[in-house]
Amino acid sequence: MSYERALQCLSDPTRRRIFERLRAGPKSVGVLAHGLPVSRPAVSQHLKSLKQAGLVKDRSEGARRVYYIDPEGLGELRRWLDQFWDDALEAFKNEVEIPNTPSRRKKP
Amino acid sequence: MSYERALQCLSDPTRRRIFERLRAGPKSVGVLAHGLPVSRPAVSQHLKSLKQAGLVKDRSEGARRVYYIDPEGLGELRRWLDQFWDDALEAFKNEVEIPNTPSRRKKP
DNA sequence: ACATGGAGTAAGCGTTGACTTACCGTAAGC
DNA sequence: GCTTACGGTAAGTCAACGCTTACTCCATGT
Numbered sequence: 291m292s293y294e295r296a297l298q299c300l301s302d303p304t305r306r307r308i309f310e311r312l313r314a315g316p317k318s319v320g321v322l323a324h325g326l327p328v329s330r331p332a333v334s335q336h337l338k339s340l341k342q343a344g345l346v347k348d349r350s351e352g353a354r355r356v357y358y359i360d361p362e363g364l365g366e367l368r369r370w371l372d373q374f375w376d377d378a379l380e381a382f383k384n385e386v387e388i389p390n391t392p393s394r395r396k397k398p
Numbered sequence: 399m400s401y402e403r404a405l406q407c408l409s410d411p412t413r414r415r416i417f418e419r420l421r422a423g424p425k426s427v428g429v430l431a432h433g434l435p436v437s438r439p440a441v442s443q444h445l446k447s448l449k450q451a452g453l454v455k456d457r458s459e460g461a462r463r464v465y466y467i468d469p470e471g472l473g474e475l476r477r478w479l480d481q482f483w484d485d486a487l488e489a490f491k492n493e494v495e496i497p498n499t500p501s502r503r504k505k506p
Numbered sequence: 507a508c509a510t511g512g513a514g515t516a517a518g519c520g521t522t523g524a525c526t527t528a529c530c531g532t533a534a535g536c
Numbered sequence: 537g538c539t540t541a542c543g544g545t546a547a548g549t550c551a552a553c554g555c556t557t558a559c560t561c562c563a564t565g566t
Contacts, residue, residue: 301409313485319513332555334514353512353563359486368479375476377421378467427543440525442544461533461542
């Protein structure tokens with residue numbers, strides 16, 4: 291239902307960097323923002339998008355908010371891609387190496 | 399090297415529609431444009447992007463240009479996603495259901 | 507209670523990018 | 537040859553979006 295959102299989210303480089311940094315483990319917003327070339331509010335906004343796309347979850351840990359990867363959105367994306375992959379491979383076999391313009395050829 | 403481009407490409411709804419229509423088989427630009435809510439030049443531009451991302455290939459068939467899905471870009475995307483997926487699942491197990499704010503709780 | 511730090515929200519700005527119309531090259535048919 | 541269909545390119549427009557600064561809320565510590 292929302293692989294569209296996941297794609298949309300992961301298309302942005304900054305958002306991807308945030309997401310990839312979460313791969314090492316859960317991190318707070320401040321920690322995520324530190325080392326990125328954008329301000330902390332920007333990171334907050336990106337995290338909001340990622341959350342809506344089902345790509346991350348968060349829990350509050352005292353005053354901090356800790357984010358971590360949610361396999362949900364990633365799974366949807368994967369399913370969509372896999373289903374595509376199968377069809378694509380099969381269709382590709384029928385189309386491989388059909389020469390360009392079999393009708394007429396330029397003669398210099 | 400270019401899963402970034404693939405993501406960027408597939409994030410656009412129109413481009414996705416074009417790409418998904420190619421799943422049924424190779425199609426010319428005109429056929430692709432017909433039935434889409436955008437003009438034919440727009441489709442041309444999208445196809446250019448898709449091609450640069452390694453998501454489609456084209457061959458000329460007389461006066462027509464026929465596009466079809468190229469598994470190359472799809473494969474890169476899939477590899478990136480899969481590698482992510484494994485890490486994400488494992489990391490997720492350690493983080494499931496940690497309650498919010500174990501320290502202090504609101505009492506109404 | 508007050509001060510501090512961590513994080514989400516609002517408003518505004520600037521850029522990116524998806525779309526349009528108009529134009530140009532090229533291949534097929536008369 | 538000329539004409540017609542097909543498709544890529546150019547230039548310009550407008551909305552979407554990523555970022556910033558400012559403000560506010562909440563949780564902790566002294």
